[in-house]
Amino acid sequence: MIITIEEYLHKYFNQFEPALKKILAENCTIKTFEAGEELMNPGQFFKSTMLIMEGRVKLYREGEDSGEFFIYYLEPGDACALSMICATRNQTSQVMAKADEKTVVLAIPLPLMDQLMREYKTWYYFVLETYRSRFEELLKVIDHVVFRGMDERLEFYLKNQAEKNHTNQLKITHQEIANDLNSSREVISRLLKKMEQNNRLKLYRNYIEWIG
Known part of the structure; x- marks a missing residue:
């Protein structure tokens, strides 16, 4: 079933005033990204x-050694604050964004941004709230x-994964966790084993069961 822009806005951005929804529907486009596809790159x-x-986007910061460090997720109802900042100042991206699963976004043209900030209070307050939440x-x-320490970071990471995915069965590899935390697979595997011994989780062949 094809969902219109108006239906998406009503479902996830219903705080927008009717006139704002109308101008977005008339001037913006829907884009779809498959899991693993990049939405933006550094530079x-x-x-x-x-x-x-729809879906979920993962934001990373790339290091000089080509390593990746996970920053946070964007989910339905969210906006990319970094793209807003870079777009308004005509600067390049400093992060990489990748679809964690099949993702649908509403692309808002840059020339429209100034008008939205000037004329629509709900957009103005939405942008401020987006900056605040991303800063937090x-x-x-x-x-x-x-x-x-890395053990506490790993625990926070797994808990966050369980909350974001709405499941305690996390289908993620030790290497993927190591990449997100800018660590090594050996360190992560050792810490996961220790957490299993402390009954915080269970390790299976294809997934991790988070107990918490």
Whole structure:
């Protein structure tokens, strides 16, 4: 079944005023990304900003050694604050965004952004709230990187995965966890085994069962 822009906006962005929904429906386009497909890359200029309608997007920061560090997820009802900032200032992206599963976004053309900020209060407040919530996400990341050990970071990561996926059966490999936490597979495997011994989780061949 094909879902229209109006239906998506009503479901996930119903706080928008009717006139705002109308202009978005008339000027924006729906884009679909398959799991693993990249939405943006470091060094890329933006032609639009994105509202997430379906699926989930994972944001990474790439290191000089080509390593990847997981920042946070974007889910239905969210917007990419970084793309908003870079777009309005005509700057390139400093992060990589990848579809964690099949994802549908609403692409908002850059020329429309200034008009939305000037004329629609619900968009203005939505942008402010997006900046605030993403800033809080970044503070959590900094807190765990600077002030927590890898065991605590791993526990927070697994708990977050269970909450975001709405399941305790996490189909993620030790290497994927290591990539997200900028660690090694050997370290992650050792810590997972220790957590299993402490009855925090159970390790299976194809998934991890989070007990918490």
